[in-house]
Structure formats: C-alpha cells, structure tokens
Amino acid sequence: MRSIWAVATNTLKQAVRMKIAVVFIILLIVLLPAMGVSMTGDGTLKGRLQTFVSYGFSLTSFLLSLLTIVVSVYSLTSDIQQKQIYTVLTKPIRRFQLLLGKLLGIILLDVALLVLFSAVIYAIIIYTPKFYKASQAERAQLDNEFFTARAGLIPPEVDVKQEADDTYNKLEETGQLPPDVTDNKISRENYKKNLEQSIKLGKRAVAVGHELVWEFHNVKPLDPNQSFFIRFKYDVSVNPPNLQVFSNWFAGDDRQLKYGAKVQTPIYSFERKDLIRTFHEIEVPADCVAEDGYLAVGFFNALLNNTVVIFPPEDGLEVLYKADTFTANFIRAVFLILFRLIFLACLGILASTFLSFPVAVLFCLTIFFTGIISGFCLESFDYLSKNLSSIYSYTVRPIVQLLPQFDKFSPTKFLVPARLLSWSLLAKVAFSLICIKAVLLWLVALLIFSYKEIAKVIV
Amino acid sequence: MEYAIETFSLTKIFSDWWGRDRVYAVDDLNLQIRYNEVFGLLGPNGSGKTTTLKMLLGLLYPTKGKTLCLGGDVANPKISARIGFMPEESYLYRYLNARETLDFYGRLFGLPSKLRKMRIEALLDMVGLKAVANRPIGTFSKGMARRIALAQALINDPDLLMLDEPTTGLDPIGTRQIKDLILHLAKRGKTVLLCSHLLADVEDVCDRIAILYGGKIQSEGKVKELLQQTNKKQIITDYISDTALDKIKQIVRDEQADCVITSPMDKLETFFIRTVTTAQQLSSPTSGAISTTKIGHFLAPQAHPENILDELVSTSVSPEVPSKPPTTKQVIPAETPEPKPDEQLLSKLTEQAGPPESKPVVGTKPVEPQVSRKEDVKKSILDSLTGHSSTQKAGGEQTDKPQAGDSGNA
Numbered sequence: 001m002r003s004i005w006a007v008a009t010n011t012l013k014q015a016v017r018m019k020i021a022v023v024f025i026i027l028l029i030v031l032l033p034a035m036g037v038s039m040t041g042d043g044t045l046k047g048r049l050q051t052f053v054s055y056g057f058s059l060t061s062f063l064l065s066l067l068t069i070v071v072s073v074y075s076l077t078s079d080i081q082q083k084q085i086y087t088v089l090t091k092p093i094r095r096f097q098l099l100l101g102k103l104l105g106i107i108l109l110d111v112a113l114l115v116l117f118s119a120v121i122y123a124i125i126i127y128t129p130k131f132y133k134a135s136q137a138e139r140a141q142l143d144n145e146f147f148t149a150r151a152g153l154i155p156p157e158v159d160v161k162q163e164a165d166d167t168y169n170k171l172e173e174t175g176q177l178p179p180d181v182t183d184n185k186i187s188r189e190n191y192k193k194n195l196e197q198s199i200k201l202g203k204r205a206v207a208v209g210h211e212l213v214w215e216f217h218n219v220k221p222l223d224p225n226q227s228f229f230i231r232f233k234y235d236v237s238v239n240p241p242n243l244q245v246f247s248n249w250f251a252g253d254d255r256q257l258k259y260g261a262k263v264q265t266p267i268y269s270f271e272r273k274d275l276i277r278t279f280h281e282i283e284v285p286a287d288c289v290a291e292d293g294y295l296a297v298g299f300f301n302a303l304l305n306n307t308v309v310i311f312p313p314e315d316g317l318e319v320l321y322k323a324d325t326f327t328a329n330f331i332r333a334v335f336l337i338l339f340r341l342i343f344l345a346c347l348g349i350l351a352s353t354f355l356s357f358p359v360a361v362l363f364c365l366t367i368f369f370t371g372i373i374s375g376f377c378l379e380s381f382d383y384l385s386k387n388l389s390s391i392y393s394y395t396v397r398p399i400v401q402l403l404p405q406f407d408k409f410s411p412t413k414f415l416v417p418a419r420l421l422s423w424s425l426l427a428k429v430a431f432s433l434i435c436i437k438a439v440l441l442w443l444v445a446l447l448i449f450s451y452k453e454i455a456k457v458i459v
Numbered sequence: 460m461e462y463a464i465e466t467f468s469l470t471k472i473f474s475d476w477w478g479r480d481r482v483y484a485v486d487d488l489n490l491q492i493r494y495n496e497v498f499g500l501l502g503p504n505g506s507g508k509t510t511t512l513k514m515l516l517g518l519l520y521p522t523k524g525k526t527l528c529l530g531g532d533v534a535n536p537k538i539s540a541r542i543g544f545m546p547e548e549s550y551l552y553r554y555l556n557a558r559e560t561l562d563f564y565g566r567l568f569g570l571p572s573k574l575r576k577m578r579i580e581a582l583l584d585m586v587g588l589k590a591v592a593n594r595p596i597g598t599f600s601k602g603m604a605r606r607i608a609l610a611q612a613l614i615n616d617p618d619l620l621m622l623d624e625p626t627t628g629l630d631p632i633g634t635r636q637i638k639d640l641i642l643h644l645a646k647r648g649k650t651v652l653l654c655s656h657l658l659a660d661v662e663d664v665c666d667r668i669a670i671l672y673g674g675k676i677q678s679e680g681k682v683k684e685l686l687q688q689t690n691k692k693q694i695i696t697d698y699i700s701d702t703a704l705d706k707i708k709q710i711v712r713d714e715q716a717d718c719v720i721t722s723p724m725d726k727l728e729t730f731f732i733r734t735v736t737t738a739q740q741l742s743s744p745t746s747g748a749i750s751t752t753k754i755g756h757f758l759a760p761q762a763h764p765e766n767i768l769d770e771l772v773s774t775s776v777s778p779e780v781p782s783k784p785p786t787t788k789q790v791i792p793a794e795t796p797e798p799k800p801d802e803q804l805l806s807k808l809t810e811q812a813g814p815p816e817s818k819p820v821v822g823t824k825p826v827e828p829q830v831s832r833k834e835d836v837k838k839s840i841l842d843s844l845t846g847h848s849s850t851q852k853a854g855g856e857q858t859d860k861p862q863a864g865d866s867g868n869a
Contacts, residue, residue, distance in 0.1 A: 002569045006566035013555065018554055086550050087550050089518065090517070090533070091567040093536065093567050094536065453518070453520050455518035
C-alpha cells in the first residue's frame, strides 16, 4: 500500500511539475468567468444561466477528459521510454501496484481539479442572479425551472396488444377486414400493428365533453408546500379558432371522492385556454399529492371546443415535481464527470501498456470521441447490420456495447432542464462505466503489463 | 542457497518480428556468484553484460534457462527488497529534486519515515550532493545524477548490489568512492555484482571476474590468480642508498636473474584526489557535487551489525549528519542550534585538530590508513550512541576524510 501511494504522489507531482495540468488549469480559470459574463442565452436570466451551465460544464468536462488522457498516457509511456521504470520495477513493488499507483495519482489529480472547477462554476451560477436586474416573475421562473432538480413522470404506456388482437379477430369473424388485407396487399401482421397504433392513439385522445384521467404513483415531492408542474402539449384533429383549446384540469387524489368520505387532501381544478402544439406548464400546489405518493391528473375537453384533443406520445403529458435541491443535483452531475474521467484514466493506462505516446493518445481520443457520439454509433451499427444479425450480435455488438456512452449521461442533459439526476441513476452509471467497463480495461492493461518485457527495445 | 546469484544455461535471443536476424545476446550462461563476493562481469560493448543483468532483475525474460537471485525470484518483493540496482545510465525523474528522488525510492521499499530520512541525509552527505539536494535532477550534470543513482541503489542497505557501469560519468573521486564503497560493503558481508569495461575499476575491487564475449564466458576466475605473474617478483622499499641498491642488484645477479630499479610512480588518481581535497580545504566555492570520500554511516562496516542498532543510531545521529567536513568553520555554526558557546568550542577544537590533520594531506607519503580508520569510525559510533555533541563528531569525521582517500592506495 505504501508503495502504491508513493507511485501515486509521484504521478501527481509529475503532472503538476511537467506543467501539463497547469496549461489546462489556466485555460479554464480564464475561460469560465469569461463565459459567465459573455453568455446571454435567450436574454432572460434563466436562459443566461442555462447557456452558461451547458457550455461551462461541457468545456470543463472536455478539457479534463483531454488532460486525463494525456496525463495517464504520458505517465506510463514516459517511464518506459525514459527507463525510470527500470529503477522502479526492480524495487519491491508488484506490477499491478505500479499500475494502481498511477491510476490513483491520476484520479487524485482529477478529483482536485474537478472540485476546483465545479466550485468556480457553482459560484458563478449562484452569484450571477444577484448582479442582474430581473423581474419578480423572472426570478420565480428561475427558481422553479432552473434552481431545482425536477423528477418527471410520464404516464405508463398501456399494453394494447390484447385489445388489438380482439379487435382484429372480431373484424375477421364479421368479415369486416379491409380488402387490402384479404387480398394480402398488406400483411396481417402490419395491419395488426396499425390497429395497435390507432388504439394507443385513441387512449390519448379526448373527444369534446369527455375526460381523460392519468394516475401516477410514487410522486415524491421534496417539500409539500411547494408546487409541482403539469407539463403538456396538445395535438388536435381540427384546428380550433385562434388555435386555442379550452379545458378544465384537475389534480389530486381522486380515490377519496369515490367513497363519499370527507376530502383529506385538496383537489385543485384549473380552467385554461392554451395554444396548441406548444408546451405549457400548470403550477399545482404539492399538498394535493396523497400520502402514499398517489396523484391523479384529469383533463376535461371543454364543450366550447370543436375538436378532439390528442396528447402526443412521449412528451404529451408529464408531471414534474421538485425532487431534490439544485446543489445536490449539481454535485451528482460532477460525479458523472468524475466517472467519465476514471474511465478515461483506465483507458489511457491500458493504451500506454502497449503503445507509444502519440499512438496511445490517438487511440484514446478515438474512443473518447466515439463515446461522445455513442448513441449515433450504436444506432448506425444496429441499422447497418440488420441483415447479418447473428454474426453481428455475437461479434461486433458486444464490443460496440462496451464503448462508453458519454452522451447518454451528459451532466448538462440534467442540469439545463433542471431534471433530477437520481442517486440510483448515478449508481447505475457508476456500475456500468466503472465497475464493468473501466475494470475490464484495467484488467486487460494488467494482463499486458504483467507479461511485458519492460527492457525490450521496440523500434 | 550457497550462491547469491545463479543462472542455469541462461540464453537470450533477440530476433525481429518475423523471427529472423536471430542474435544470441546471452548464450547458455552458467554464472555462480557466492555470497559475500565482489564479482566483476567484464566484456567489450555488446557482449551481453547488461542483458544478463536485466534478466537477473526481471526486466527481460530469458529465452531459455533460469536465474536465481538470493535463492529466489526477483519478482518476489521479499527478494527485491534486498537488492540494490544502479542502471547503466541514471534513469531518474527529472522533475524531482535529489531529496525527493531518494524519498520516493525509500518509500517504494516501505521504509519507515524516520529511518528513511536518516538514510537520505546520510546518503546525500555521502555522495556530496547535500548542498544541491533541493534542485531538480533535470538540472544536474551527468556525474551528479550518477551519484543520485548510486544513492538510490543503496537506500535499502542491500544484501546484493548490482552495478552496471557504475563509474561512467563520474569524476575520479566519485570513482574512488564507489570502489571504496564496494570494499566496505564486501567487508560487511554483502554481495556485489559489477558490470564494467573499465578494467582498472574492476581490478581494484573484484574478488572474481568473468569475461564475456558473444554472450559466453570466455574466462573466469579469481583476479589475483588470473593476473599474477608467478614467475616474477617485485620489492617495494622506503628510500635506501645507492650502495644498498647495488648490493641488492648483486644478490639478484647471483640468482642469475634480471632486475629493474625505478621509483614507483604515484597513481594519477591519488594525485588528483589530493589536489581536489586541498582545494576543498581552502573552501573554493563549487556549484557541483562536493567530493567526499565518506561512506554513509549506515553502510559503513561497523556502523550497524544489527538492524536494531540502525534504529538506535537513527535517533541520535540524524540531527548531527548535516555537519559537512570540507567547510567546517562556515557550516557548523550555522547549523547547530546554539551558535555562541559552540562556536568557541569549535574554533578551539578545529585549531587543535588542524595541524595534525593537514600534514598527511599535503605530504606525499601515504600513511597506513586501516588502523587509524577503525579507531575513528568506532569513535564516531561511540559518540553517536552516547549522544555526544556534534562538534566532536565533526572533528572525528574530518580526520577520517583524507585517510579514507588514501585507503585505496594501500
């Protein structure tokens, strides 16, 4: 353990004294405040902060990623190239201890820099609102939509397969199947899928004078005295006059109504007039959520309307509530970056066990950039290899799956829309990125390094 | 377990990626080095010396055969904790300073911090780099870096010391110091493996040598046996009169033999060391290494027969170590905690110690060093154990110095 620590501190000293880290530190120290001042976003205070968080975090994470790659690769390759490793490995230190020490040193460096820069970003975010004039409404919007960590609940998708089958069978029995199907112009499978689709849409459509109720469970607002938000978007069958829809919304525990008992928690109702095809949010006091986290949200298509209202799938309706504080969310977002850096450090060490400095850096950068666009990569691989499914799924696919998915778990994805980054999600990312992918890299590195002839000259 | 180093038909073949151009760097080498032996591995460039050493240290894997160091595998930390290795060039971290470098290697050995600090100071003192201990190694000259490389190999007080071309880049005093050190270590029962092509160095210190060529041992044996011309004799005397010389010539002629009479030449090495020592005594400033011929006290033969003593000494000696012999008058008052009374004591002591000490330095006649040296060293240990003041110790070390310089001459 003592020798691991010796190597770790030495790696740290190397990074600091060789001025690799200093360049990045200066760059960030200058750039972050400059960005804080110059970024305006859409002009509102919220927009300004959102842009700053987005760019500040992206820049910090990007530069620290580069730094981690360079330092981790340089640390081992320079030892091998300049042969200090001869004097180190002949001391009573096992090779895995040397690699562990290097990794530990890089992680320490990353942690220190990450703490520094996230503190800078945090300070800028917290103090910016104090320096700008903003209306009361703007500040309230900022508190509700930026300085918070909101969890979003989407109504669960209803399984309509059975219903579609039943409908299909009924149609077949009564001979009402469309001629295209009976002539085999459209396959029966496709027709069934279309049926399912339309039934699903039907579940999200509300005719004039009708009501639709969604039930949510596990709604856990942080503070019952605060509000939650119903975020929705309308689609319509016929454009209404002025493109506006009249509606009544209800929110609360509707179970207590059914038994005629005295109402325990309040039920709120809202009369509204909203533009179609844009997002709207209704602020609802959180005390209407039942003790056990049950919440019902009802929509009544007012009789004034002339159209069926449809809530599009995916983002048609969502309940947002404040589940945690901004600070806690911010800290978890920083952890997300740290996990990324640890992965890259392992990658760098792996690369430097068998590659020279420039090649190893190139290798790591390739993996890094692939990780940034991993969603695109995975999709395109899946698409391209549709026809070679079995070969593909046993060869390329597992390897592609091992790529890091930096874009899927980008911290700005959570902080900018003030979405909750829960501990459980963080643990999930840690498990897949560190416990599986990084450890795997490290083990491969160890395997290569253990059997490597250190003094062998490779030209 | 009777050999400190043993190789069994050790072979190393270098070939290119396709397996062509096979070169036998080491070819079926069977080396046996006993405990407490100073063994020299000689050979021209490219004869396989360094390759052998790297295989012994586990930096290269043998194509065929096997090596044993101290009866075990070097990959085992218990074995490598007892080995010191100085590579052919000083592969050190350029951004660390001298003290940090030694501290780093000391920590790799897991030495407790008190012992580590004590040894670092003693080693810095020994290699004469104490004054520049806070400068990064990158700014050191080759020879200075070499000295740190040596210190690095000694920090664990190794049982087996492997030195690869130890004297390249070193000034004659450093060379002499390494040779002295090897002899000291041998006296304490350590084993030393020395790879070199500087024959003079090897000749001075090695018990046994092997000459490698083409990866094979061409000749092996005790240095004396290999070099001694048993059919010739040499007589060295003090100055005697011409008539006495004539008599001797006559006797030799009676034996029907030829004889040549000359005055023995001083070795250039001895002359050089004498000159530099005198300059140091006059306190000429230098930005380089201070040449000392001291041996780190924890490495000196009598300093610690047991490890327990090492610990004991470490507590009492470490604060005294900073006293630097060549510039006694300037340094000691600055470093002792109570300057005024000590200064007076010091000047008295150094005045007294001055005259008898400077004579052997200036005089051309070498003194018999071994006897007085032992007394000095014993005295210093006594001092340290009894916790005597640093002034006395400084005086003791000062007289120690020129004698140590001459000891190689005897």
